[in-house]
Amino acid sequence: MSAAALAERVEVALGERAYDILIGxxxxxxxxxxxxxxxxRTVGIVTDSNVAPLYLAGIERSLEAAGLAHASVLVPAGEASKRFSELERVVDALIAARVERGDVVLALGGGVVGDLAGFAGAVVRRGVRVVQAPTSLLAQVDSSVGGKTGINSPRGKNLIGAFHQPSLVLADTASLDTLPERELRAGYAEVAKYGLIDDEPFFAWLEANPRACFVEGPDRIRAIATSCRAKAAVVARDERETGDRALLNLGHTFGHALEADVAYDGARLIHGEGVAIGMAMAFRFSAALGLCAAAEAERVERHLKAVGLPTRAAEIPGGIGDAATLFGHMMQDKKVSRGKLTFILARGVGRSFVARDVMADDALGFLRGELGEAR
Known part of the structure; x- marks a missing residue:
């Protein structure tokens, strides 16, 4: 029996646009x-300089065995590839390869490739089908699922993009064995997020099994499948983030601001690390506002530290800017509406909620306290 036939299957239920996530x-x-x-009939492969040497040749053989024409375009590995110049190059390569509306763009790589290739698929010929083949933990549990695609602006992360659902997600868990430990830890932040949002038993299971995602086996598949089911359920209810899909941004308002502050320098901070710090900050902010007990924030911080993730802005190499600068980045967040901030806050582990109209003075005061500035 085939590997895919034995894989864990999660459906994203979107009616005529429903698709499967195959995990294993x-x-x-x-x-x-x-x-x-x-x-x-034709597949345009988008991958990066790290992933191509590992998987591109095998993918090409698989496509040829299935009678499919293919062409590939490589982008530099790293967050800096999520910019207009690389999008233009990818789009031009897909058009040159005669990828038509009935064909497929294959996103082979981590979250950067998935976001970039997905956006290219959304705009080439006004929309080409996309298959996501995520090779990082972060991409398998988060960015490959749900149809968010895009690139960064110098003014903020993921501010340019489109909703464009994939037709299939192939999450090969064996590919995670090639990742550096740092990348696995960063992806783990997104796994923990699903427990923190609304699944305290899952978070407790992660606390008891902190290496679940780091070693190939049933626990890894369970953790990824649980994460994907949680995201699939939210996406099915709220595809375009007009309601509770915003919960998936737990930690991201703070995290994206930190990423922007370091100019998306992956040597200093990668996305999952920013999310980890951001989630710890969201729980500390919740405690400061009297929404949850300080012990809940301490529990979150303790677990993230246990798997080697940062939980404080002070842990970012080279330091960061001041509170006012970070606050400015936060005001460019996609969830800002009519100039008012929206945060994902919590009443406890597994009890997160969307907090609209958070007072700017409260947020700025909290940031000053986090950075050790006088209020």
Missing amino acids: PGVLAETGERIAALGA
């Missing part, structure tokens, strides 16, 4: 067969 070791080997079943 070896599913990448059947990429050609799975894409051919979608009716495509």
Whole structure:
């Protein structure tokens, strides 16, 4: 029996645009067969300089065995590739390869590739189908699912993009064994997030099994599948983030501001690390506002530290700007509406909620306290 047939299957229920997430070791080997079943004839592969040496040749063989024409475009690894110049290059390559509306753009890589390739798929010929083949933990549990695509602006993260759902997600868990430990830890922040939002038993299971995602086996598949089911359920209810899909941004308002402050320098801070600090900050902010007990914030910080994640802005190499600068970055967040901040706050672990109209003075005062500035 095939690897994909034995994989854990999670459905994203979006009516006529529903799609499957296949989770397990070896599913990448059947990429050609799975894409051919979608009716495509040509595949435009988008990947990066780190992933291509590991998987591109095997993917190409799989596509050729399925009778599919293909062309590939490589982008530099790292967050800096989420910019207009790389988008233009990817779009031009897809058009040159004659990728048509009935064909497929294959996003082979982590979250950067998934966001960039997904956005390219959304705009080429006004919309081409996309298959996500995430090779990082962060991408498998978060960015490959739900149809958010985009690039960064110098003024903020993911401010330019489109909703464009994939037709299939192939989450090969064996690919995680090639990741540096730092990348695995960063992806783990997004796994923990699902427990912190509304699943305290899952968070407690993670506390008892802190290495679940770090070693191939049933626990890894369970953690990824649980995360994907949580996200799929939210996306099915609120595809375009007009309601409770905003909960998935727990930690991201603070985290994105930190990423912008370091100019998306991955040597200093990568996305999952920013999310980890941001989640710890969100719980500390909640405690400061009297929404949850300080012990809840301490519990979150303790677990994130246990898996090696940062929880304080002071841990970012090279330091960061002042509170006013960070607050300025936060005011560019996508969830700002009519100039008012929206935060994801918590009444406890597994009890997060969307807090609209947070007072600017409260947020700025909290940031000053976090950075050790006089209030």
